[in-house]
Amino acid sequence: MNLTRRCFLAVGMGAAAGTLGTPLPWKLADDTAIWTQNWPWTPVPADGAASRVAARCLLCANGCGIHVRCMDDRPISIEGLPGDPLGGGGLCPQGASTLQLSYGPARVVKPLKRSGERGSGAFVPVSWNAALDLMVKRLKKCQTDGRANALAGVMNRSDNGTLPAMMQRFFHAYGSTHLYAPETADTAAAAFFSSAVGHPVILSRDMADCDLVLSLGCGLVEGWGTPVAMIRTVSGWKDAGTQLFHTDSRLSNTAAQAAGKWIPIRPGSEKNLVTGMIAEILRQNRFSPAAMTRIRDFRTWAGTLVRNTDLADAAAATGISESRIRKLAAAFATAKKPVALFGRGQGDYPLRTDEMLTFQALNLLCSGASKLTAAPDYGAWKRPGTLFRPLHQLADHAADVDMLWVVEANPAYTLKASARTRKRLSDIPFIVSMTSQMDETALMADLILPVHTGIERIDDRVAFPPGPSPWMTFSPAAVRPVYNTRHPGDLILALAAAVGGKTAFALPWNSMEAALKARHGKNWQTLARHGAIEMTAGPSVTTPLDLRDMAAITAADPDPGDDYPLTLVPVDSLCAANDSQANTPFMTKIVSDSVLKKRDLLVEINPVTAKRLGLGDCEQARLETPVGAATVRVHLTDGMMPGVIGMPRGFGHQAQDPYISGKGISYHMLIAAAEDTVTGFDTAWMSRARLSRV
Ligand code: SF4
Known part of the structure; x- marks a missing residue:
């Protein structure tokens, strides 16, 4: 068969013409229960009294409600919690099989100390007291040597939950500014727009209430943002007649199953497409009058953009014809509540500044469905701790680090160019990994402190589902810890107390539960009882956004x-x-x-x-x-x-x-x-x- 680029487009459009007929079927809880019974390392409980405990999946920011089915007190399967405001009873494959993290062969079941060459996997068991003593000695030495910055920390999340906030307080009081976490497209956008308007803001997108969605490469049914809530929202769009246009260089599931129209685009050229659309909307005078107050120095900005934008250039860069860009611009401008979504794939790659500004400019031009609002009140701890740095910067600082403290993160795997980066990490004299699984970072650690899995502990998260407001979520411990593990929050508190001084003063609580109560204050009882509180979104930001940098930065x-x-x-x-x-x-x-x-x-x-x-x-x-x-x-x-x-x-x-x-x-x-x-x-x-x- 002689295949050409036109064939690629024809195949893509044919497949994409199909729509999401029914809510995506996630019957995985049952399937997982069946699979789970077949793994040799899974304990098969004797007959006993059946029960179900409500909790939350803590594997991602969605925080789906779960039912842990138990036989006596042994968990045997995980199901979605019907009626839960975040998961709606659904689970993704990872959440449905989360039980395997407690019993699987990668579980670290007791504290371990390296006994052979780094990375060889040679460890010997060590008591909790001895393990914590080792860590405290190192912490005190860095501090008394006046080298607090020789302590670096890594977490896998920088959200506004209590555990990251505890690490921020620890590092601030201890005196180290080297705390790292990965950013996502959304957290990076919130950080960027916060600095642009001068106070903390969030990107508030009421996706359930829009009539046209332009997805700029977002894998909406492949795990974007809050995966299960997003899949439910996409299903709702079909029922409500919301149009979904999806740009992607690949016929993904979102393109094939969810989108009404798939727009094949050259990788990385979304900014060119959106700039062309904006120019077209401005030329046709199809923007909302409110845009003039949302965008700073609107007339100058608009005039410059129109003068400098040639639709033929946008078409050449994106591979999308001029007429198609015009049609897309017209559809976006004439919709009542259109929204442009950004964050490629699962949304865990931050975008360049010029991309963020360009995509948000399209939103500001046409609707209020994506706006900046003041960040809600996340809890009682007002004093800021050490701010998280972008994770990739750890590689540059590694040579000055004496002790790397990793909390439920795996930088040896997640850092880019990781063979080179792994070498830099492995040169750090002392690495501690607090983890429940024997991952790549644990394998190179000097000390492994095993922690409870999600279903074994209490914890909170801030979730940003597709509605207008974030949710504070809380999960109780659904089951007793299976092995000799501890809560990572309890470990942070124990270390703070042992280091003493300002660090102990900053974290005075004797348990994670006490810290959670202190953080949530008057909301604690409600949060603990209901497991989730919809937070009040702050007022919309009225400061006009300065978009001049949008064109100043060179596109890829x-x-x-x-x-x-x-x-x-x-x-x-x-x-x-x-x-x-x-x-x-x-x-x-x-x-x-x-x-x-x-x-x-x-x-x-x-x-x-x-x-x-x-x-x-x-x-x-x-x-x-x-x-x-x-x-x-x-x-x-x-x-x-x-x-x-x-x-x-x-x-x-x-x-x-x-x-x-x-x-x-x-x-x-x-x-x-x-x-x-x-x-x-x-x-x-x-x-x-x-x-x-x-
Ligand atoms: S979407 Fe996230 S919270 Fe929900 S089941 Fe999957 S991993 Fe767990």
Whole structure:
């Protein structure tokens, strides 16, 4: 068959014409229960009294309500909590199989101290007292040597929950400014817009109440934002007749199943598309009159943008025709409540400043469905702690670190160009990992302090579901801890007390529960009883947004060059966990064989690209980028844009359980961090690449 780029578009549009007919079926709780019974390491409880305990899944910010089914006091399965305001009774595959994190083979069951070469996996058990003594001695030494900044900390979340706030207080009182966490598109946008308007704000998007959605590469049914709540919202759009336009270089599930219209676009060129749309809306005078007060110095900004924007350039950069850009602009401008959503894939890549400004400019121009509101009151602790730094900056500071304290994070896996980064981390004299799983960072640690899994502990989170307001959520401990583990919050408090001085003063509580009560104050009883409180969104920000920098920053070069003529982009899926937490065994079991063939990862390419390179379906190939190389297999699909390679994320683990370890390669190894000059966030998402036969 002679396949051309037109074939790619035709196939894509045909498939995308299908719509999301029914709410996506997540009957995974039952399936997982069946699978769970088949793993040899899962304890099969004797007959006993059946019960169900309500709690929350703590694996991501969605905080879905769960029912933990128990036989006597042994948990046997997890189900969605019917009627829960956040999960609505649904669960994603990771949440449905979360029980496997408590009993699985990667679980760390007691404190461990390194006994062999770093990374060799040689550890010996150590008592809790001895482990904490070791850590306290190091903490005190850094402080008495006047080198508090030689302590660096890493968390996997920088949200406004109590655990990150405790770490911020610890580091502030201790005197270290080196606390790191990864950013997402949303947290980066909130941080950027907060500094732009001069006080803390959130991006408030009432997605349930809009009539047109422009998704700028968001994997809306692949785990974007708050995954389960988002899938429910997308289902609701279908029922309400909300139009969904989705831009993507790949026929993703969002493009094929959810979107009314899929708009294939060259990777990374969304800013060009939106700039073209804005110019067209301005030229046609189709903007909302309110835009003149939302955007600073509106007339000058609009005049400059119209003068400098040629639709032909936008069409050339994006691969989208001028007439299509015009139609999209008209549809957006004439909708009653349109909203442009941004954050590529699962939304965990921060965007460049110029991209954020451009996308929000489109929202400000046409509707109030996406606006900045003052951040709500998250709790009683008003004094700021040490601010989180972007995680990628840890690699540059690593040489000055004496002690790295990692709390439920896995920087050895998640940091980009991670082979090089792992080397820098492994040169740090003392690494402590507080984790429930034997991940890559734990494997290189000197000390592993095992912590309770989500269902074994109390905790809180701030969730940003698709409605206008965030929610404060709380989860009680659904089951007793299975092993000799502790709550990470209790460990932070114990360490603060042992270090003494200002640090002990900043964290005076004797348990995580006491800290939670102090933080939530008058809301504590309600939060503990109901498990979730919808927070009152603050007033809308009335300060006009200064958009002059929108054009001043150079957009990414869409030309991939000669040495690396292809573009590598990540492919996200709900069946592959790509954060600190790796796949559960159940998730690995349901990965398609077009993604993993035994231990080989398959990357997606268009048959046109394959023909040019002389590659056949499933053949091995050498994938190279400017920072790394790996052997992969190719999966030929008309749903991938010619010239683009789609690489599934979430694989290439060297630790964790035997079901995921050693399978595929990690996307992070093939791309380098790219720091935004304004925000300092790492905005790298795609890379130049080449592919050749082996
Ligand atoms: S969406 Fe998040 S909170 Fe909900 S089940 Fe999945 S991992 Fe858990």
